[in-house]
Amino acid sequence: MTYQHERLSxxxxxxxxxxxxxxxxxxxxxxDERSRVLVVSGTRIKPVDGVISWVSPAxxxxxxxxxxxxxxxxxxxxxxxxxxxxxxxxxxxxxxxGLLPFLADDALAGAPLVFHAxxxxxxxxxxxxxxRCGEPLQPRSSGHELACVNGHVQFPRTDPAVIMxxxxxxxxxxxxxxxxxxxxxxxxxxxxxxxxxxxxxxxxEDAVRREVQEESGVVVGEVEYFGNQPWxxxxxxxxxxxxxxxxxxxxxxxxxxxDARWFTRAEMKELAEAGTLLLPRGVSISRSxxxxxxxxxxxxxx
Numbered sequence: 591m592t593y594q595h596e597r598l599s600x601x602x603x604x605x606x607x608x609x610x611x612x613x614x615x616x617x618x619x620x621x622d623e624r625s626r627v628l629v630v631s632g633t634r635i636k637p638v639d640g641v642i643s644w645v646s647p648a649x650x651x652x653x654x655x656x657x658x659x660x661x662x663x664x665x666x667x668x669x670x671x672x673x674x675x676x677x678x679x680x681x682x683x684x685x686x687x688g689l690l691p692f693l694a695d696d697a698l699a700g701a702p703l704v705f706h707a708x709x710x711x712x713x714x715x716x717x718x719x720x721x722r723c724g725e726p727l728q729p730r731s732s733g734h735e736l737a738c739v740n741g742h743v744q745f746p747r748t749d750p751a752v753i754m755x756x757x758x759x760x761x762x763x764x765x766x767x768x769x770x771x772x773x774x775x776x777x778x779x780x781x782x783x784x785x786x787x788x789x790x791x792x793x794x795e796d797a798v799r800r801e802v803q804e805e806s807g808v809v810v811g812e813v814e815y816f817g818n819q820p821w822x823x824x825x826x827x828x829x830x831x832x833x834x835x836x837x838x839x840x841x842x843x844x845x846x847x848x849d850a851r852w853f854t855r856a857e858m859k860e861l862a863e864a865g866t867l868l869l870p871r872g873v874s875i876s877r878s879x880x881x882x883x884x885x886x887x888x889x890x891x892x
Contacts, residue, residue: 593878595819595830601700603661610657610732619665620647620655626666628704629653630711632673633824634683635704642689642704651675654714656733658706668707670714670733686823690873702820709822710734713746716824720744751826752797753785755879756810758835758852768858768883769808769835771842771850779861780868781851783876785828798831806850807841810834816882819875830875832883855884862890 609615619625626644628635629651635642644666653671660666676683686708710733720727720738727736727744736744759766770781786801788794795813802810816830840850853861858880861867869888870876881888 593817593875593882595817595873595875595878601661602702603659603666603700603706605659605706606657606665607734610734611730616655616657616732619657620667622665623648624664626664628658628666628668628707630668630670630707631676631679631683632670633708633711633715634673634676634685635689635708636676636679636681636683637689654729654733656707656710658703661700661703666703668711668733670711673715690871705820705822709748709820709825710746712822712824717744747825748820748827749825750788750794750797751785751821751828752788752794752801752831753783753828753876753879754798754802754810754813754831754833755783755816755883756802756806756808756833756835757883758838764856765854767838767852767854768880769802769806769840769850769852770880771806771847773846774848776848777868779866781853782870783879784847784850785876787826788829794829794831798833802833805843805847807837807839807843808835808850809837811836816879817875821875828875830879832879858884858888862888865890 623646625647627647627650628644637643650669651671653669656668656670658666658668714729714733717736718727720742722742723738723740725738725740727738729736734746756769757766771784772781784802784805786797788797798813799810802808810833812834814832816832818830819828821828842850858867862869868890869880
């Protein structure tokens with residue numbers, strides 16, 4: 591079975607790291623009419639007729655040029671312009687979360703290029719001053735480095751986050767259950783896998799156990815790696831796991847979760863078909879984890 595989250599990392603591009611500071615190479619590729627550019631205003635993109643639009647370098651506005659890499663015999667760039675462009679425009683400029691419904695079907699360039707562009711744009715947006723001396727930072731290396739006048743260099747950061755489906759009962763049996771939770775701000779019926787950030791000095795497996803116990807009170811023993819997914823919202827790498835519960839009593843923390851409950855496969859199917867259980871969107875690794883446990887596709891999504 592091909593899982594939905596894998597669509598967002600398929601067809602990865604060559605990031606061409608060796609050329610990020612090669613001015614002659616960059617100028618040659620920018621002059622090539624086959625090259626394509628994604629215009630980003632602050633951290634937002636303006637879809638055209640529901641499709642992510644890439645333009646030629648000649649059509650791109652002035653701004654910070656970010657080299658994304660090469661794919662399909664051409665170079666791909668992003669141009670990051672001031673966020674005021676989006677604010678002043680009457681059109682609909684969307685953040686990455688708003689693009690997810692059709693990102694996986696973007697046949698022109700694919701999701702990895704968009705994730706790369708918006709991940710860097712988010713980092714550039716929030717990283718303005720040197721954390722060591724407080725001086726302003728200036729971009730270099732095609733937007734992949736920031737440096738201050740004192741020579742301190744900053745690089746993009748990715749925060750590891752664990753996301754897990756927790757199971758209880760005999761694997762594969764009709765009585766086996768999986769644990770899902772919901773936040774208070776979500777619409778009625780929306781449930782998802784539990785997730786959280788890895789803390790300093792912590793293994794990923796221990797992060798799974800800690801997050802599940804903190805949020806639901808359930809103790810997890812065995813933890814098995816499932817897969818991963820880039821998730822620049824704003825700067826995460828989601829690392830998926832399957833955890834086996836040692837205890838099953840639920841006590842939600844009332845801080846991150848409003849509710850958590852166990853679902854059998856039969857319950858999940860019945861509620862999803864009725865529309866009273868809303869599961870994560872199809873392209874997310876959360877959906878993949880749930881359907882991996884369930885053993886097939888499920889109806890409905892957020």
